[in-house]
Amino acid sequence: MKILLVGINTRYVHTNLAIRCLREVLKTQGNAEWEICIREFSINEHLDKIAGEIFEEKPDVLGFSCYIWNIVSVKALVRRLRPVLPDAFILAGGPEVSFDCDCLINEVPQLDAVVTGEAERVLPVLLKGWSEGSLPRDVAGVVWRLRREAGGPRGLDSMTASDGFQGMTSADACGMVVTNAAVPDTVDLNLLPNPYAVQEDFRGKLVYVETSRGCPYNCEFCISSTFKGVRFLQPERLRPILRQLFANGARTIKFVDRTFNASKTHGFQVLDLFKEEAEREYEKTGPEGPYGLSGDIPRAHCEIAGDLLDQDWLQYLQNYPTGMVQLEIGVQSTHPPALKAIRRSQNFADWKDKVRYLQHDCGIPVHLDLIAGLPHEGWAEFRKSFDEVFNLRPNHLQLGFLKVLKGSGIHGQCTRYGLEYCPDPPYTVLKTRELSHEQVLDLVRIEEILERYYNSGRFKFSLEVVLTDRQSPFDFFDALARYWHGKGWFQREWSSRSLFENIWEFLMGQPDGRTALNRKLWREALRFDYFVAERPGRIPDFLQRAEETVQDKGWKEEIRKDPVWRNRIPESAGMDKRQWTRATAIEYFERDIPTGTTEHSPGKGGWYLFYYSRKPTQYFKAEAPKSI
Numbered sequence: 001m002k003i004l005l006v007g008i009n010t011r012y013v014h015t016n017l018a019i020r021c022l023r024e025v026l027k028t029q030g031n032a033e034w035e036i037c038i039r040e041f042s043i044n045e046h047l048d049k050i051a052g053e054i055f056e057e058k059p060d061v062l063g064f065s066c067y068i069w070n071i072v073s074v075k076a077l078v079r080r081l082r083p084v085l086p087d088a089f090i091l092a093g094g095p096e097v098s099f100d101c102d103c104l105i106n107e108v109p110q111l112d113a114v115v116t117g118e119a120e121r122v123l124p125v126l127l128k129g130w131s132e133g134s135l136p137r138d139v140a141g142v143v144w145r146l147r148r149e150a151g152g153p154r155g156l157d158s159m160t161a162s163d164g165f166q167g168m169t170s171a172d173a174c175g176m177v178v179t180n181a182a183v184p185d186t187v188d189l190n191l192l193p194n195p196y197a198v199q200e201d202f203r204g205k206l207v208y209v210e211t212s213r214g215c216p217y218n219c220e221f222c223i224s225s226t227f228k229g230v231r232f233l234q235p236e237r238l239r240p241i242l243r244q245l246f247a248n249g250a251r252t253i254k255f256v257d258r259t260f261n262a263s264k265t266h267g268f269q270v271l272d273l274f275k276e277e278a279e280r281e282y283e284k285t286g287p288e289g290p291y292g293l294s295g296d297i298p299r300a301h302c303e304i305a306g307d308l309l310d311q312d313w314l315q316y317l318q319n320y321p322t323g324m325v326q327l328e329i330g331v332q333s334t335h336p337p338a339l340k341a342i343r344r345s346q347n348f349a350d351w352k353d354k355v356r357y358l359q360h361d362c363g364i365p366v367h368l369d370l371i372a373g374l375p376h377e378g379w380a381e382f383r384k385s386f387d388e389v390f391n392l393r394p395n396h397l398q399l400g401f402l403k404v405l406k407g408s409g410i411h412g413q414c415t416r417y418g419l420e421y422c423p424d425p426p427y428t429v430l431k432t433r434e435l436s437h438e439q440v441l442d443l444v445r446i447e448e449i450l451e452r453y454y455n456s457g458r459f460k461f462s463l464e465v466v467l468t469d470r471q472s473p474f475d476f477f478d479a480l481a482r483y484w485h486g487k488g489w490f491q492r493e494w495s496s497r498s499l500f501e502n503i504w505e506f507l508m509g510q511p512d513g514r515t516a517l518n519r520k521l522w523r524e525a526l527r528f529d530y531f532v533a534e535r536p537g538r539i540p541d542f543l544q545r546a547e548e549t550v551q552d553k554g555w556k557e558e559i560r561k562d563p564v565w566r567n568r569i570p571e572s573a574g575m576d577k578r579q580w581t582r583a584t585a586i587e588y589f590e591r592d593i594p595t596g597t598t599e600h601s602p603g604k605g606g607w608y609l610f611y612y613s614r615k616p617t618q619y620f621k622a623e624a625p626k627s628i
């Protein structure tokens with residue numbers, strides 16, 4: 001029997017942990033002769049192509065892993081594949097089908113079964129029964145359909161004779177949906193096999209690892225709050241998982257733990273172990289290996305609760321190797337009535353300085369999340385939340401929109417909050433009592449601008465300079481988004497070079513863009529950003545230096561040979577003149593942008609050397625030789 005588990009990811013770089021967990025469980029608890037395979041696709045691939053590839057696998061059992069981002073594709077695939085795989089047992093599992101599953105199976109009659117909730121215990125039992133020809137009557141957590149076409153031992157005639165279906169004719173019972181009892185208890189993570197035991201190429205991929213299940217919080221918009229308590233994996237069990245992942249080329253490991261700092265002891269142990277395994281990998285490959293020069297060190301991404309960031313955590317994190325950890329914190333809102341409505345008890349004011357410290361003093365990238373469209377949060381309140389969070393200058397600020405998830409607490413409270421949401425996945429908020437649909441659309445555009453201009457990191461220095469005297473960053477992004485909208489710029493794609501031109505045009509139309517001082521300052525900052533983000537080859541006209549550049553190729557060559565610079569850029573030793581010329585740029589700036597961005601007084605300018613062969617681009621202050 002061939003079992004194929006399919007994951008359809010949001011993007012090519014993502015991976016699906018669930019199908020790997022289930023593959024390993026089926027290997028250990030299924031029948032020895034089963035052939036168990038997984039396949040992954042992305043939602044951006046054509047359905048015909050995905051369907052064709054699945055068909056050619058000729059599975060006897062086909063299981064889809066269903067999430068909010070792929071359910072529309074999964075439904076279409078099931079409909080498409082049923083006629084050509086008439087005898088296959090087609091099932092679905094995952095958070096998007098774990099609630100309201102009768103609805104799904106009725107909507108997609110081509111589906112045989114839905115597994116609700118955690119499937120590690122259920123799936124082997126279900127598939128054993130199916131392979132033996134029995135009905136899944138007693139398998140808790142399954143919603144299934146009686147299918148006449150299955151024939152053989154699963155034929156309806158034999159089914160209707162047994163309890164539950166007596167008295168029914170085959171025709172009556174055919175297609176009937178049966179909802180079994182829910183799974184009574186949860187899975188012990190320590191009894192599960194290593195999901196990454198198999199050799200796979202994870203280079204360039206985002207890999208997910210789970211060291212706990214459940215969340216201590218109960219946010220009303222989230223489905224993690226539907227399960228009580230937190231279960232932990234014994235940290236030592238993580239060692240072989242990480243070892244295998246690093247050996248398979250994985251570098252960014254995202255812990256899917258709902259609240260990574262729910263337990264201090266556990267969190268510290270996991271991060272200790274991560275560090276040990278990363279360092280072990282480093283020793284294996286040596287300083288010349290992928291870790292050494294390219295800066296490609298393993299990085300753990302952890303979602304934490306700001307309220308649980310105490311002094312012990314700060315002390316622990318400040319001593320953690322640079323670049324080896326990044327944090328994500330769901331702030332969601334700073335407006336107390338909104339937080340109360342979503343049952344999220346947190347006090348941003350208490351921990352915002354800790355976030356600032358981690359991000360700016362310890363160099364730990366912090367990703368902060370906000371959710372627009374929460375109950376009681378209108379435009380003015382959201383603006384305030386945004387500004388408070390933005391003022392921390394997180395590495396990444398995600399402006400998300402409320403999704404009314406099936407199974408979440410807020411799902412049943414839409415009328416109470418005047419909440420309208422899109423009936424199709426991802427069930428995004430359309431309006432609330434406090435936020436009109438027009439305002440939601442304005443926020444969508446602000447989010448797009450934020451992604452391009454802030455989260456891309458391409459305008460790091462120029463945004464800082466431009467925002468210096470402005471009260472509200474939100475208003476700035478709002479004005480920029482409105483300008484883009486007015487120009488019809490959202491309707492087309494832009495190269496990153498054009499983004500520089502677009503913001504310049506906007507800035508020049510601003511009242512404070514009319515002063516010569518601001519123009520000069522903004523232009524130099526944009527020029528600096530341009531040199532960091534792009535190569536200087538196609539520099540836009542407005543960023544060209546007014547006077548002739550004193551760019552001296554001879555100087556670049558001097559730098560390449562200078563022992564001081566060899567220490568700064570060791571790779572230069574292995575480069576010839578041509579490679580070095582291509583890998584670098586030297587430019588003069590009338591302001592010393594990285595050090596004096598906020599100063600309006602004309603500071604001293606400076607020369608900078610940009611080195612493009614490392615990501616992100618490195619830049620170094622350069623002392624001009626006397627000849628220049």
Ligand code: B12
Nearest residue numbers: 009010014018063065067068069093094095096118119223
């Ligand atoms: C990784 C992740 C992502 C990744 C995507 C990864 C990918 N593959 O592409 C990213 C970061 C991009 C992402 C984005 C979003 N996500 Co997300 N994400 C997760 C996360 C953290 C981990 C999922 C995971 O691997 N869990 C571990 C596995 C083992 O558990 P599991 O997925 O529940 O799988 C078990 C069962 O569901 C079942 N099962 C799963 N698959 C199958 C298949 C079969 C055949 C069977 C039988 C059973 C089965 O068995 C598994 C083992 O017990 C979860 C939260 C969480 N910790 O689970 C949220 C979660 C899945 N995301 C969620 C949401 C809402 C989003 C966003 C909409 C958030 C937003 N920005 O507004 C976006 C949507 C993106 C988009 N483009 O539309 C919700 C999903 C709700 C839903 N109904 O699907 C979750 C549950 C978070 C939450 N607590 O509410 N997400």
Ligand code: SF4
Nearest residue numbers: 215217219222224258
């Ligand atoms: S949003 Fe985060 S903290 Fe809140 S219940 Fe969900 S996983 Fe837990």
